[in-house]
Amino acid sequence: MHKNRKNTHFTIFTQINEILEYVNGLNEVIGKIMEYVLAILMILIPYEVVRRYFFNSPTIWGMELASYIMCFCAALGGGRLYLRDEHVRVDIIYGKLNPKKQMIVRILTFPLIVLFLLGFTYASGKQAYFSIKMGENSGSLWEFPIYLLWLSIFMGSILILFQAIVTFLNELKKILENQ
Numbered sequence: 001m002h003k004n005r006k007n008t009h010f011t012i013f014t015q016i017n018e019i020l021e022y023v024n025g026l027n028e029v030i031g032k033i034m035e036y037v038l039a040i041l042m043i044l045i046p047y048e049v050v051r052r053y054f055f056n057s058p059t060i061w062g063m064e065l066a067s068y069i070m071c072f073c074a075a076l077g078g079g080r081l082y083l084r085d086e087h088v089r090v091d092i093i094y095g096k097l098n099p100k101k102q103m104i105v106r107i108l109t110f111p112l113i114v115l116f117l118l119g120f121t122y123a124s125g126k127q128a129y130f131s132i133k134m135g136e137n138s139g140s141l142w143e144f145p146i147y148l149l150w151l152s153i154f155m156g157s158i159l160i161l162f163q164a165i166v167t168f169l170n171e172l173k174k175i176l177e178n179q
Contacts, residue, residue, distance in 0.1 A: 024163075026079075027083045027163050028083065031076075031077050031079065034076055037072065041066055045062075060142065061142050064138065068148075071149050072152045075155070075156035076152055078160045079160050082160050110168045114164060114165070117160060117161040121161055124153045124157050128147060128150035128151045128154045
């Protein structure tokens with residue numbers, strides 16, 4: 001019976017690891033897609049600048065589209081940044097700590113991160129819901145559906161929240177493996 005119990009624990013941990021890897025992989029793929037979307041932005045902005053300043057003929061959609069693309073990239077690329085530990089942080093104290101103490105700081109700040117992300121996810125989800133319900137658009141000549149932006153912010157906050165949980169569990173796993 002004891003052997004059976006051990007296999008059950010092994011199976012549970014294997015399944016948890018698969019979920020963790022899935023979240024990591026999902027954020028990696030979405031982040032990679034956002035890289036290509038940013039490449040579109042790198043073409044769009046110079047195109048708009050040339051049209052505006054050299055030909056005095058700006059498009060009616062260029063800068064608006066650039067703003068939306070930037071919003072999508074910022075919202076949906078956050079999970080990958082969290083995965084790679086590339087988010088901006090104040091390194092005055094944190095950067096001077098050794099790796100073990102940095103890990104402890106990350107673990108201790110995890111509840112605050114989750115609390116913030118839960119609130120942000122709730123608020124962005126609520127806003128996305130109302131935006132969809134109202135059929136909100138940009139009000140410009142183009143009438144871009146703004147609810148797509150709110151949905152991307154909502155989905156991005158979920159991706160960051162999941163990545164924060166995965167990162168936290170990986171940190172705990174490292175601690176447990178070292179004991």
